[in-house]
Structure formats: structure tokens, C-alpha cells
Amino acid sequence: DTGVSQNPRHKITKRGQNVTFRCDPISEHNRLYWYRQTLGQGPEFLTYFQNEAQLEKSRLLSDRFSAERPKGSFSTLEIQRTEQGDSAMYLCASSFDSPKLFFGSGTQLSVL
């Protein structure tokens, strides 16, 4: 499978815990994006990387959220001190020098 891969597919955590998600983009894609999607809504942009550089962050990305893309390959999204409002589907997408994004299947986060 050469598509965008996200792990885990599902994560259940208690309020206040930290969680980390991983995204493996399509090979050789230099751009990597994180989006968040809540029930009945379209995906909302969180942040994006060009290679290893984080070029843009949405105001939705509070200081409890941090994303990294070491060596310009896979990326991780960490949420510290999770809140119930963080419950959502976290989607990763990648592209090669283009706005044409290819999405993974997402990580569904449930904060109890």
C-alpha cells in the first residue's frame, strides 16, 4: 500500500493524558498536512510542513498541540493534557509541490 498511513486508527484516552499520532506520507511527497474533522463537519486545517519545516499553523492549534516532521519523512502530532473538546478525527494528507492532497484514513480520538 503506497497511500498515506496513519497510526493508530483509534485512540481512547482519559482527560488530562497525552497522546501522540503518527503519519507516514506517500513516498517522496514533500508536503505534509494535519487536519481535524468533527462529526458532521468538513476537515479543518491545523498545520503543514514543507520537508522538515513547519510553514503554517492554524489558530486552532493551541499550545497543547505540537507537530514534528524530523528528516522530512513521517510526522507526529502530539496533544498534551487532552480535553473532551479534542475528540475528533485527526487526518493527515500529503502532496508533492501541489495543493492536490491525498488523505490517510485518520486517527479517531475519543477523550473520556
Added chain:
Amino acid sequence: GENVEQHPSTLSVQEGDSAVIKCTYSDSASNYFPWYKQELGKGPQLIIDIRSNVGEKKDQRIAVTLNKTAKHFSLHITETQPEDSAVYFCAVGGSQGNLIFGKGTKLSVKP
């Protein structure tokens, strides 16, 4: 910032009929307009896109039309099939790929 409105929120058609979903946007500088299909438990899948220098694009049963002056674009699906049932999202963006999505249209195709 950019604002994208999508209508209708739900659409039910008989198999073989056509379906049309419309989106409007606010930022006249936007130049990329993709459409995504999302099935339950999956991420959005790009089905067709159009750039601002083109008025219409077609791919088999799917077509997109763009009116830059009026700032709206539409998805047209002809000869609908039950497997077309899904949630469809329009999106608007520039060259960087930070797309702004509409709220989605749940399409149901009844056999």
C-alpha cells in the same frame, strides 16, 4: 479569511438520476477548487479538481464547473449509482494546499 458554503447538506436521488452540489466562496484570490468523497470510516478521497484558469472539467460521470466572477463552483454527477452514496466536500485553496472545506453534502442514491 476564506469562507466556503456548501449546499445542500443532504441530497437523495434515484439511481440513474443526476446530482448537483454547489459551493460558494469569499476570497477572490483562491485559485484551486477540489472535490472530495468521504465514505464512512475513511479519509476524504480526491475525485476531481479545477483551477481558476478553467471553467469546466469532466471525468467520466463527474464534472465540475467554475464561475470565478460569481465565486461559485458545482459538482455534477450523472447516471448516479448506489456506490456514489457518500459525503461530498468541496474545498477552496491556494498554491500551498491549506484547503478550506465546506460542511459537506450527504448523497444517498436509492436503487
